[in-house]
Amino acid sequence: MSDPRDDLVDRIYEAAVLPELWSAVLTDLASYGGADAAVLFTADLDSSRFVTTPNFADSILAYIEEGWFARTDRTRRLLAKRHAGFVTDLDVFTPEEFAREPVFREFLIPRGFGMGAASVINVPTGDQLIFDIERVIERGPIPPDAVARLDSVRPHLARAATMSARLRMQTVRAAAQALETVGLPVAVLGRKGRALAMNQSCERLLREMIHDGPRLVLADPAADRLLVRALIELSTEANASSRSIPLPSRGDQPATVLHLLPIRRAAADLFAAAEAIAVFTPLTAKHVPGLSVLEGLFDLTAAEARVARGIAGGSTIAGLSVEFGTSPATVRSQLKAVMSKTGTARQAELVQLLAGASLPVP
Known part of the structure; x- marks a missing residue:
């Protein structure tokens, strides 16, 4: 027995x-x-x-x-x-x-x-x-x-x-390092914005654009206030969506957009404590990002990613409606979802944001 x-x-x-x-x-x-x-x-x-x-x-x-x-x-x-x-x-x-x-x-x-x-x-x-x-x-x-x-x-x-x-921490660090291979500066944030891991590209932003400490701090005060608000939403709202925060150029670093992507919680998070991935994308890219990049960065559905790419490429809602064979109301609804997930309020902001979401062109 x-x-x-x-x-x-x-x-x-x-x-x-x-x-x-x-x-x-x-x-x-x-x-x-x-x-x-x-x-x-x-x-x-x-x-x-x-x-x-x-x-x-x-x-x-x-x-x-x-x-x-x-x-x-x-x-x-x-x-x-x-x-x-x-x-x-x-x-x-x-x-x-x-x-x-x-x-x-x-x-x-x-x-x-x-x-x-x-x-x-x-x-x-x-x-x-x-x-x-x-x-x-x-x-x-x-x-x-x-x-x-x-x-x-x-x-x-x-x-x-x-x-x-x-x-779980090894998994968190591996996720950050994986994005290093495509040139994306990434920090994985835990409770209250504490940096659990960051890749080398993100470490290069230290001192000029970000500061490390009890929590990740943005060097620009206005941007840091937006980050604090976004972190509060992450900890208090079960369905908190992605947030995009503009960072002005500082020193040798160009103007950048911080994409704060929530990690959906589960019981296992008791041990990992990871709440969000912070992705920093410089506003220097010249090409509209691919669909897989859009889906991954902003947690978009395939249909939402197509709409986002179309708008970033200069298409209109009417044009996309014809191209995709859907009604204008459906495209508007998908565009609304895209803007909510990317933290933008106008189409012009979305276009500017997605220009900075491209991966470096080989």
């Missing part, structure tokens, strides 16, 4: 390379720790990043929507404990505090839960992950022997989380 702990450890390491398995691993972890549900989330309390067991999904969504991260210091007490193991609620709250604490009285206990244990794990991206297990209130506090079992697998959770982060 197999050992439950060995089976759990095997599944933990399997999830390190297949992040979609974390939900099932959390179910096993909760059971192994004498609990009934579990959630994995980032310690910066970003409500959009978590993985949970199915039976706790509704509760964690309500927790987020009702603003409980800001209404209780449950997580802050855990972080302040700085304990290299699992900590229970009764380790950070006295019995009197527990009885008074609104998150228990008003939220968790009415949902049947109310006793938890959690542990903080640091990953190479600089983020902190929290593994939190929840126990139904009628079963009482999580006992010491269950905490000991959780502590016995914590080193494996830490190594698996670190493996996931490193694998």
Whole structure:
């Protein structure tokens, strides 16, 4: 008969390379720790990043929507404990505090839960992950022997989380370097605009057009304000679209357009933290970009890319309607989508922008 702990450890390491398995691993972890549900989330309390067991999904969504991260210091007490193991609620709250604490009285206990244990794990991206297990209130506090079992697998959770982060970071860096081969300066941005990786072409823009630090900063103040606004939209809007930001020439660098392309989120982003790709294109190219380039840079559909290329080449909506065999209303709708995704408001701006989106001509 197999050992439950060995089976759990095997599944933990399997999830390190297949992040979609974390939900099932959390179910096993909760059971192994004498609990009934579990959630994995980032310690910066970003409500959009978590993985949970199915039976706790509704509760964690309500927790987020009702603003409980800001209404209780449950997580802050855990972080302040700085304990290299699992900590229970009764380790950070006295019995009197527990009885008074609104998150228990008003939220968790009415949902049947109310006793938890959690542990903080640091990953190479600089983020902190929290593994939190929840126990139904009628079963009482999580006992010491269950905490000991959780502590016995914590080193494996830490190594698996670190493996996931490193694998995802390698993917992020590879994506940036791949675009180096076609001459595109690229930076991959994480939460709050921090540069996770940049290729050599992008590094050459340092000092003159961009500054590195806690976040990527544009040297031009007006452009940097637009970047800050775009980053806020990325972190707060589930369907945030691409943004294009003009950068005036500085030093030896020509006028450039920064294309901020969002990376669609998934549970695996807990380990990679990548939010966007920043592509810098100088306004020096003379040719309209190819369809595949347009689709890739601006997340355009094939039809939208054809319209964008046509407009950039001087065609009219009526002319494109005849060429493509569609109605003018359809072309207008596709053009509207193109302008939304490229962050432009007028056709003239779109034409100028796409002139700078071309790849260098061999």
